[in-house]
Amino acid sequence: MKYHLITLGCQMNMSDSERVKRVLDGMGARFTENEEDANIIGILACSVRQKAIDKVYNKIAVWNRRKKNSNLITFISGCVLPADKEKFLKLFDIVFAMRELPKFPQMLSQYGITTPAGLDNDNLNAKDEIGLFWQVKPKYDSSFEAFVPIQNGCDKFCTYCAVPYTRGREVSRPSEEIINEVKDLVTKGYKSITLLGQNVNSYGLDKKGDEINFAQLLEKIGELGNAVENKFWLYFTSPHPRDMGKDVIEVIAKYECLAKQIHLPIQSGDDKVLIKMNRKHSVSKYRETVSVIRELLPTATLFTDIIVGFTGETEEQFQHTRKALREFQYNMAYIAMYSPRPGAASHAWDDDVPAEVKKERFALLTEDLSDVSGGLNVEMVGKTYTLLVRQTDRKAGYLSGQTEGKITVRFASENNELIGQFVKVKITSSSNFSIEGELVKEEVSVEA
Numbered sequence: 001m002k003y004h005l006i007t008l009g010c011q012m013n014m015s016d017s018e019r020v021k022r023v024l025d026g027m028g029a030r031f032t033e034n035e036e037d038a039n040i041i042g043i044l045a046c047s048v049r050q051k052a053i054d055k056v057y058n059k060i061a062v063w064n065r066r067k068k069n070s071n072l073i074t075f076i077s078g079c080v081l082p083a084d085k086e087k088f089l090k091l092f093d094i095v096f097a098m099r100e101l102p103k104f105p106q107m108l109s110q111y112g113i114t115t116p117a118g119l120d121n122d123n124l125n126a127k128d129e130i131g132l133f134w135q136v137k138p139k140y141d142s143s144f145e146a147f148v149p150i151q152n153g154c155d156k157f158c159t160y161c162a163v164p165y166t167r168g169r170e171v172s173r174p175s176e177e178i179i180n181e182v183k184d185l186v187t188k189g190y191k192s193i194t195l196l197g198q199n200v201n202s203y204g205l206d207k208k209g210d211e212i213n214f215a216q217l218l219e220k221i222g223e224l225g226n227a228v229e230n231k232f233w234l235y236f237t238s239p240h241p242r243d244m245g246k247d248v249i250e251v252i253a254k255y256e257c258l259a260k261q262i263h264l265p266i267q268s269g270d271d272k273v274l275i276k277m278n279r280k281h282s283v284s285k286y287r288e289t290v291s292v293i294r295e296l297l298p299t300a301t302l303f304t305d306i307i308v309g310f311t312g313e314t315e316e317q318f319q320h321t322r323k324a325l326r327e328f329q330y331n332m333a334y335i336a337m338y339s340p341r342p343g344a345a346s347h348a349w350d351d352d353v354p355a356e357v358k359k360e361r362f363a364l365l366t367e368d369l370s371d372v373s374g375g376l377n378v379e380m381v382g383k384t385y386t387l388l389v390r391q392t393d394r395k396a397g398y399l400s401g402q403t404e405g406k407i408t409v410r411f412a413s414e415n416n417e418l419i420g421q422f423v424k425v426k427i428t429s430s431s432n433f434s435i436e437g438e439l440v441k442e443e444v445s446v447e448a
């Protein structure tokens with residue numbers, strides 16, 4: 001029995017797909033890269049953009065044609081809006097919310113798929129569905145980088161966002177489980193670990209005092225880092241500027257293993273737009289947080305998310321966003337053109353910024369970013385950095401890796417053994433979007 005799984009969207013979906021694979025492997029099925037060979041085929045959907053949902057409709061149309069001549073079971077999970085779910089129930093054999101994953105074998109048994117070995121359900125003992133879900137041990141895609149979910153859902157209700165309607169309210173995962181999963185990964189030699197949540201800084205708040213908060217969780221992982229031999233970098237995504245307290249930044253400054261890379265979504269550089277987005281913070285509040293980051297984490301890189309062309313965004317308001325990008329000196333910004341999402345509050349509003357204006361603003365901001373990050377890249381030339389080697393580079397005879405700040409650097413080497421290892425590289429040249437270096441030291445051990 002073979003299965004194929006398509007994962008759309010964010011890191012949370014990628015992490016969830018590792019648990020889906022674990023469950024299917026536990027039923028004796030084997031993953032196949034080739035869609036045509038699969039008996040069970042599934043997709044983890046993303047509802048952030050219409051394009052992603054259109055991809056699902058195209059795929060299921062092809063699979064349902066194939067079903068006419070072959071035994072094929074189709075399933076869908078991930079981020080699905082209620083409106084789409086209604087339609088998917090008529091198109092897919094199985095539609096389930098991600099937290100229902102532990103019940104997936106049962107759902108498949110209705111199609112004659114039995115569990116030979118059986119998933120060792122017996123060690124799933126959490127009180128609720130999401131708790132049981134988190135106890136499914138992921139089949140990590142990488143042997144040196146891993147995602148660790150710490151929370152599910154979101155209570156922020158930004159007006160452009162569908163996530164609160166697809167993943168529900170914020171639920172924090174027991175900190176003991178998180179620490180054990182991180183400890184297990186570090187012991188196995190994982191080099192890069194990313195804590196995942198829609199709003200990681202509000203971790204623990206839903207437990208009303210029965211759980212530690214985010215800064216305390218980082219502190220525990222920091223202590224773990226100080227106590228173990230293996231070197232690793234701990235990242236987290238996605239924080240919300242509204243909840244990014246000084247306590248979190250102070251803990252990051254205190255521990256070497258807590259990576260000096262911050263992703264802080266600004267979305268817009270204009271207060272009126274932020275209010276309309278229901279982001280519940282101002283640009284000046286954001287500025288305060290960035291200045292604390294710059295003061296306590298002087299080597300940290302800063303990444304962000306920006307939406308251009310949100311309903312009613314004027315030219316002047318857009319210029320405020322351009323100004324903010326230059327002021328906060330981002331190393332990277334994920335820029336998106338606004339598209340209304342069914343279910344999100346803004347879907348009822350006029351999408352009144354013309355498409356060509358959105359494209360123009362997207363292009364201008366991308367240019368600004370290339371200027372700013374290009375300038376920051378130049379400052380790296382001549383310096384030596386520790387890199388986590390991640391893969392072979394497009395350039396033949398080169399490998400590429402990332403600094404602690406998640407800046408990608410390529411260097412000449414054909415030694416693929418280095419993939420998954422820390423090395424030292426001296427930066428020799430940079431351009432707006434790429435940086436080259438030369439290998440200084442192959443293996444970087446603990447003392448680096």
Ligand code: SF4
Pocket residue numbers: 154155156157158161162163164198199240
């Ligand atoms: S914080 Fe806002 S943008 Fe992020 S997941 Fe929650 S509602 Fe969506």
